[in-house]
Amino acid sequence: MLSTSSAAVVRATLPAVRAHADAISTTLHASVLAETPVPGGVFNGGNDSTGAQSRALAAVVVAFADHLLGGARVPIGTVLERVAHKHASLGVLPERYAAVGKHLVRAVHDVLGDAVTPAVAAAWEELYLVLATRMREVEAVLYRDAGVDPRHPVTPWRVTHRNAEAEDAVSLLLTPADDTPPPDHRAGQYVTVVVDLPDAGRQARQYSLSCAPGHSSTRITVRRARGAAGAPDGLVSTHLCDRVREGDLLDISHPFGEFVPGPAGGPLVLVSAGIGVTPIAAVVEHLADAGSRRPVIAVHADRNPQRHVLREHVLHHGTRLESFRQWNFYESGATGAVLGRVRTAEIPVPPGASAYLCGPPGFVREVGDDLVRRGVAAHRVHREVLGPELVEIA
Ligand SMILES: Cc1cc2nc3c(=O)[nH]c(=O)nc-3n(C[C@H](O)[C@H](O)[C@H](O)COP(=O)(O)OP(=O)(O)OC[C@H]3O[C@@H](n4cnc5c(N)ncnc54)[C@H](O)[C@@H]3O)c2cc1C
Ligand code: HEM
Structure with missing residues (x-):
């Protein structure tokens, strides 16, 4: 927990940090890349080119501050779990947190200038420490359960x-x-x-x-x-x-990740776009292997049928299930398929369904929001984005 005095300072400065989160990310990005050793030697080159990873990091810090101050904009537990799994798959070492924290506070200082008094810096350092401690704890459990030594990931x-x-x-x-x-x-x-x-x-x-x-x-x-x-x-x-x-x-x-529907439970709506079908293919096969009785609706969007990866795999294992329906949406080139983007209104959503969505961020956000509007409980909509996920903090 944050001390009362630090909480008051964070509360007073959070709007400024939130408003300048992009600029803070850019500064953070440059300094982290310059100095902090990361697993594999480098951050993801493609995400580096856009600064996506630093933006994702800064957004989590802001969301965490919001959470500690009693705001409930994002399900912080789910967000931290996702990041911890990503870190564990990369072998992020607990001792690396101190350096990233130093860069973060320096970036806040560089962007907000004189507004960052020693008291403000100390309050944000304390917040970062609470966050880093929680993340290190979650990651320690993941490493222990997987039997992974993070120095050899x-x-x-x-x-x-x-x-x-x-x-x-x-x-x-x-x-x-x-x-x-x-x-x-x-x-x-x-x-x-x-x-x-x-x-x-x-x-x-x-x-x-x-x-x-x-x-x-x-x-x-x-x-x-x-x-x-x-x-x-x-x-x-x-x-x-x-x-x-x-x-x-x-x-x-070692395998990590929390995008994992189990064999027991209510109906499942599995929605993918493009190469986002990969975890869905594993899930459908596993449900069939486990003799799951969950009704499954598999929805896929692609540019055209020639690009639709693992279509036969999903169909083959889907037909081994008791109840399976498949919808494919193509932008062009299909005979007998529905053209265009996923039209969620056409997807039957059984009562009590859980949804698992995987694909590019815009697709996942749009379809997820649509399903929630159609009555799927928000906590039952699970998302996997094929890149750093940006928590919404605006
Ligand atoms: C949890 C998870 C699961 C995933 N599962 C899969 C999967 O099953 N199958 C799969 O294929 N992928 C998957 N991905 C995506 C995968 O991790 C990679 O991100 C993907 O393969 C691209 O990596 P890359 O090294 O080829 O591209 P990068 O070199 O990282 O480039 C990424 C993109 O940035 C563009 N780019 C590069 N440099 C620049 C520049 N200077 N300016 C502008 N744009 C630039 C590239 O053209 C490319 O489109 C998954 C990602 C995550 C996070
Ligand atoms: C509290 C501190 C930290 C926070 C809030 C944080 C947050 C994040 C977030 C949000 C992501 C993107 C996850 C996703 O895919 O959705 C990420 C990825 C990553 N983090 Fe951290 N992180 C922290 C500390 C660290 C540390 C100490 C290291 C090691 C030096 C590190 C290394 C990485 C790497 C290598 C990636 C993957 C980058 C990529 O794929 O582009 N992080 N982190």
Whole structure:
């Protein structure tokens, strides 16, 4: 908890910090990148280019301040859990928090100038300490339960098979290089993959496991991120799609993530866009393997049928379920399919349903808000965004 005096100072300065969160993020971004060692050597190159990670971090700090002061704008427990899983998959070390905190307070100082008196700086340092302590605790539990030493977050795995998937995507089957069975994951989780690139050094990215647990190998399915408007193509996805061959080794983390529907419970509405179908494919297979009786509605949006990855996988395992319906929405090129974006009004939402949405941030936000408007309880709408998730603080 914050001391009463610090709470009063944070309350008085929160509007200014919130209003300048973007500028604070930019300053934070530059100084963290310059000085703080991070797992894998670097922050995610693509997110670096946009400062998305620092913006996500600053937004969480503001949301946490709001929460401690009694505001309830965002479900802070869920947000911290998500970040902790991401950190654990990257092997963030508890001792790194002090340096990031130093940069954060310096960034607030740089942006707000003389308004940051020693008392203001001390209050925000205290807030950061409360937040960092809570995150370190959550991460310690994740490391302990997974049996992971955060100083060695990845181990070598062998690519046993490569499958070209729909347009611009590839599936890689993977087994631990020491021939032990893959650790059991919970369907919907992801791993961090770390690669050494000749021109860009060591890069870490997350990939959802696209098959159910319990097999002798596991699988990721990767879509090449094409650069738009002259931007370069994605570093790691291009490497995995073009250069990684059967027999190659990849450094891979333990599975983490909380986007995990269990086999018991009410109806499930699973909604994906593009490559966001990967965790959904694992979930549908797992529900079928577990003999789940949950009615499942799978909804997918894609540009066209040629880009629809793992369509047969979802259909095949879906038809093993007691109750399964599939809706596909394509922007073009489909016969017999509904054209256009996902029209949530057309999706039947059974009473008591839980929804799991995975795809780009705008898609997930839009569909999630629509489902809540249609009566799905907000706490039953679970979201996985394929990049740093920006908590809304405005
Ligand atoms: C939990 C989670 C699960 C995920 N699961 C999957 C999955 O199952 N399958 C999958 O394919 N992906 C998945 N992703 C996304 C994946 O982690 C990567 O983000 C994705 O592969 C792109 O990484 P990259 O290295 O290829 O692109 P990066 O090099 O990181 O680039 C990202 C984007 O930024 C653009 N870019 C790069 N440099 C610039 C610049 N200078 N200016 C403007 N734009 C630029 C690139 O064109 C690209 O579109 C997941 C992400 C998360 C967080
Ligand atoms: C209280 C302090 C911190 C907060 C609030 C915080 C918050 C965040 C958030 C919100 C994300 C994006 C998560 C998502 O995918 O949605 C993130 C990712 C990340 N964090 Fe932290 N973080 C903190 C401390 C640290 C520390 C100490 C390190 C290690 C030096 C670190 C390293 C990373 C890395 C490497 C990523 C992934 C970056 C990417 O994929 O672009 N973080 N953090």
